[in-house]
Amino acid sequence: MPDAAPRELTFAQAIREALAEEMRRDSRVCIMGEDVAEAGTPFKVLSGLVEEFGKERVLDTPISEAGFTGLAVGAAMTGLRPVVDIMFGDFITLTMDQMVNQAAKVHYMSGGTWKVPMVMRTTLGATRRSAAQHSQSLHAWFCHVPGLKVVLPSTPYDAKGLLKAAIRDENPVVFFEDKMMYKQKGPVPAEEYTIPLGLADVKRAGSDITLVATSSMVQVALGAADLLDQAGISAEVVDPRTAWPLDEHTLIESAKKTSRVIVMDEGYERYGVTAEIASVIAAGAFYDLDAPVKRMGAMHVPIPFSPPLEDVTVPTEQTVFEAARALCGRS
Amino acid sequence: MALSVVMPALEMAQETGKLVAWRKQEGDRVVKGDVLLEVETDKAVIELEAAGDGILAGVNAQAGAVVPVGQTIAWIVAPGEVPPPEIAPAATARRTTAAAPAAPVATTSASVPAAAEAKISPKARRLAKERGIDISRLRGSGPGGEILAADILAAAPPSASTPPEAEALSSVARLMAERTTQSWTTVPHFFLVRELDATALVEARKQMLQTIEKTGGVRPTLTDFLVALVARVLTKHPQMNSSWTGSAVRQNPEVNIAIAMAVKDGVVGAVIPGANRLGLADIAAQRSALTERARAGKLRPADIAGATFTVSNLGMYNVDAFIAIITPPQAAILAVGRVADRVVPVDGKPGIRPMMTLALSSDHRAVDGARAAEFLNDVAEAFREPREWLP
Structure with a gap:
């Protein structure tokens, strides 16, 4: 039986569909955040949801991230499954006490009596000309805290399956979406599916070098892999999909297979997600490595507003290509 | 002196x-x-x-x-x-290559010349050691003259005694490895074995085969009968259809039977939800569709989710009997061997009967031996009188 042509959705549509399906499935799921109702967020990700589910379940809040995140923590503890929308990932700084000291710890400190089944959706990614306070990728902050799960989807398919899994999770999950990816299209089956948190995905198989890439960097890695292919280097692209829980097994096995690894993530390189992943790989695949594990992330500077400067602060297909060639001794 | x-x-x-x-x-x-x-x-x-x-x-x-x-x-x-x-x-x-950095001992004659050690990658060092290669004779091809794995491989191709590299596992194979390890090492299994006369089962299948094939278009297999019968018996034994939650036993409201199916890289449990309420024709149709998708590698997540009990039949491989590993959080799995003619006592004389052996693996946290035995007994009774359970 030939399959029908796969249905394509944008990243934003996939997110919206995941939310709508979960809200239909479970009346406890609700959305709160700035401009989430009629405006559907500045990125138009949530358009149409308030019309279907009403203002009780798609709740516009005042501009007070700390306030409505705290509201969500309490609502989650007392039976709802809120999905909080933090418009720009830069604003998570305002929610830190609610997330780090309350949401992440309540289950542990109450001996399992209370749960906080909430999701925080927010954004990451530079090169949108939004300047230093609206362009950061701060997901490493949450990865550092026990009790929080951190999801970094890179395709519409992954975004939908992971968001549904995140909403059904009994623990607080922070879900980072790349602002530049919302219009990217990809196949998303109409039928029901979820993707378990903690399962990496090999986006492209290869044999000479592994490019571990998260979120926005997956497309960069795939582009670099195409360039490398033309240079006779076979690159494998592995997407962890969740920074925590981390699928260490898949990362280490890929490193063992190729012996060379570049880890890339759009967060700041220093003390970032790439450091943790590189360390996991160095420890797990040490005797199979033929070169040091290289990391690539955002430069240690405020993201510049100047477009030419902004573009060089984060890895690009070209810089990854050159780094990979050098690592393979072919520069 | x-x-x-x-x-x-x-x-x-x-x-x-x-x-x-x-x-x-x-x-x-x-x-x-x-x-x-x-x-x-x-x-x-x-x-x-x-x-x-x-x-x-x-x-x-x-x-x-x-x-x-x-x-x-x-x-x-x-x-x-x-x-x-x-x-x-x-x-x-x-x-030696593995020498620790020279201790800061104050030596007078500093006898050993501190030959500059070539830089070598961890992988190359391991390969050199495995193949007994003296790296001091090698020139490295790395960007800074480092000895790389390729240099070792060029110096000595793998000997016949080098164990072949393990192949990377597919996700089905990996999941199978992880799940079975987790189950075998954490679930306290116990096993009950029962041999039974399958004459009535074989007869019932023969009688019902044509009607069902005509009306449903699908030929029911012995496995379909087993699924239908086991699902009905399970409704009388809710403890066998339960899950250990870590602190309690949860009785599952639905009877969803997984059928263990061989796929390219391992085995999956394809699920027939609510099998206790389905007739043979429906079970056969669903099983047939699942088999097709499993063979094509196109099982959907919903096809393998929510099972409460597994039936694994290896009869078609001519296995007489076997013991299966439970798939948590299910509490049990029934392993079914082939139906084969055996000489058995019939009315005090040797007779030939089609016999089969069932082996039930149960999670001792969820169910005990006596209850599992009662269940297995009822399954055996159902197999001996299938028409009473499947009108």
């Missing part, structure tokens, strides 16, 4: 010893019985004691050096005495 300190022979057939560390240093005063140094053999690290009193002098081997047995590596001299002149620098001592 000067006493020589020599590399001792600690084992038969030992040719060299590795100097792990000096515990006394050049110029230190030592008393008989003091530990001078540590020596490593294949089996152990041992301490070498001073044979007399004096000053440690003429140290000519450093930590990390591999020294021939019997070679003098230092002297114990009287204050003011000079070590005998014949001690030449230990020409045969060489630095």
